[in-house]
Amino acid sequence: PxxxxxxxxxxxxxxxxxxxxxxxxxxxxxNAEAIPLHAASMDAVTSIFMMHELPPAVRRTVIGEAARVLKPGGRLVLLDSLQRGDVPDYDGLLERFPQNYHEPYYKSYVGEDFSSLAAGCGLLHRRNVTAFVSKVMVFDKQN
Incomplete structure (x- = not known):
């Protein structure tokens, strides 16, 4: 299940x-900041359009919790908005988005280094896939 x-x-x-x-x-x-599961109990964790809604410190906590509940070799998949530099033609749109749509944490999100953040939690960045204004980031928990 x-x-x-x-x-x-x-x-x-x-x-x-x-x-x-x-x-x-x-x-x-x-609350994703304190997932009520045992450590190393899940094969996969996904997050859909949540990361840009979180303050930077909470973002780090949530990634850490995902890593905690993943089994060794488990996978974290994040689906969210593009980030600055993913599709350079859209960077202007990404810069205006937080003001136009009242997204207080979006500006920090578009500059967040998820590869480094995840590495600090024991997760290895595998790949990114972009589609229009969305991005999938895939990480694996190291054994």
């Missing part, structure tokens, strides 16, 4: 209504 977590009870209720019949999924209200 898979586990999904969100801070929002309303989002978890919505997901339960729409996903229950489609897949075996355990959904819980929890």
């Amino acid at each position: 898979a586990l999904g977590l969100d801070l929002s009870d309303a989002y978890i209720r919505h997901a339960r209504r729409h996903l229950r019949r489609r897949m075996r999924l355990n959904l819980i209200v929890a």
Whole structure:
């Protein structure tokens, strides 16, 4: 089975209504800064459009928690917005985005070095894949 977590009870209720019949999924209200799982208990962890919503210190804590719950050889996959330099033609758009859409942590997100951040948590950066204004970052927990 898979586990999904969100801070929002309303989002978890919505997901339960729409996903229950489609897949075996355990959904819980929890904070990604303190994932209520044992260390080395998950094969994979994903995060979808969350990193740009977090202050830098919290971002580091969340990546550390993901690394903690991953088994050796486990995979962390982050899907989020492009970052500065991923597609240089979009850099101007990325610079204006936080002002236009009231995203207080976006400016720090677009400059965050996720490869170094993850390495500090025992995760090896494998690859990035970009698609339009989105980016997937893949990391593996070292054995």
